[in-house]
Amino acid sequence: DVKVTQSSRYLVKRTGEKVFLECVQDMDHENMFWYRQDPGLGLRLIYFSYDVKMKEKGDIPEGYSVSREKKERFSLILESASTNQTSMYLCAGASLGNTIYFGEGSWLTVV
Amino acid sequence: GENVEQHPSTLSVQEGDSAVIKCTYSDSASNYFPWYKQELGKGPQLIIDIRSNVGEKKDQRIAVTLNKTAKHFSLHITETQPEDSAVYFCAASLSYGKLTFGQGTILTVHP
Numbered sequence A: 001d002v003k004v005t006q007s008s009r010y011l012v013k014r015t016g017e018k019v020f021l022e023c024v025q026d027m028d029h030e031n032m033f034w035y036r037q038d039p040g041l042g043l044r045l046i047y048f049s050y051d052v053k054m055k056e057k058g059d060i061p062e063g064y065s066v067s068r069e070k071k072e073r074f075s076l077i078l079e080s081a082s083t084n085q086t087s088m089y090l091c092a093g094a095s096l097g098n099t100i101y102f103g104e105g106s107w108l109t110v111v
Numbered sequence B: 001g002e003n004v005e006q007h008p009s010t011l012s013v014q015e016g017d018s019a020v021i022k023c024t025y026s027d028s029a030s031n032y033f034p035w036y037k038q039e040l041g042k043g044p045q046l047i048i049d050i051r052s053n054v055g056e057k058k059d060q061r062i063a064v065t066l067n068k069t070a071k072h073f074s075l076h077i078t079e080t081q082p083e084d085s086a087v088y089f090c091a092a093s094l095s096y097g098k099l100t101f102g103q104g105t106i107l108t109v110h111p
Helices: none
Strands: A004-006 A010-013 A019-021 A023-025 A031-038 A044-048 A066-070 A071-076 A087-094 A108-110 B006-007 B012-016 B019-025 B034-040 B043-049 B056-059 B062-067 B071-079 B086-093 B100-101 B105-110
Touching: A004 A087, A004 B071, A010 A019, A019 A108, A023 A031, A023 A087, A031 A066, A031 A071, A044 A066, A044 B086, A044 B100, A071 A087, A108 B034, B006 B086, B012 B019, B019 B086, B019 B105, B034 B062, B043 B056, B043 B062
Parallel strands: A010 A108, B012 B105
Antiparallel strands: A004 A023, A019 A071, A023 A071, A031 A044, A031 A087, A066 A071, A087 A108, B006 B019, B019 B071, B034 B043, B034 B086, B056 B062, B062 B071, B086 B100, B086 B105
């Protein structure tokens, strides 16, 4: 079975903290993605990566950065968390031309 | 960029009835249209997809139709069951992997 694993399912962080969301895939996928999901807005693309050390901005990159040092790992970083970043974050992986698989999601609350 | 509109936002049907969810997209260059089902507390799971060189695709009780001229595509679920209750998302892609999602439809199937 294909697998995209998000290590933290539920997090509560304080405003101004630096937050790391980790994602690991075991499918040897080239492409990895971070989406944010909010009620009524669907899923919005934050950042994606086509290869190790490569990254491209999605539709809502402000306030976020990413890191991809190894093919299987794609991290989302909130440099200084704010309350408007309270959301569900979804990581996904896909090989070129193939299906996109999502992780189970990370619920982040910023207080 | 691409814009995807999805309707209705909520849909309530009786068990055994059919359910139809519709999406429109803005960029005629989009060539890949997947549908995802998301159950409570879980990440989205692909249920069916269609590429722009095909007009219709069916998988048991689920079918998707694509009208490239009108730039819309639809999900059809026949003989609905309570376990079909979930949030359904459509998406469109200009290049493999970079999906733009609709806002989601909450489907409720009443026994």
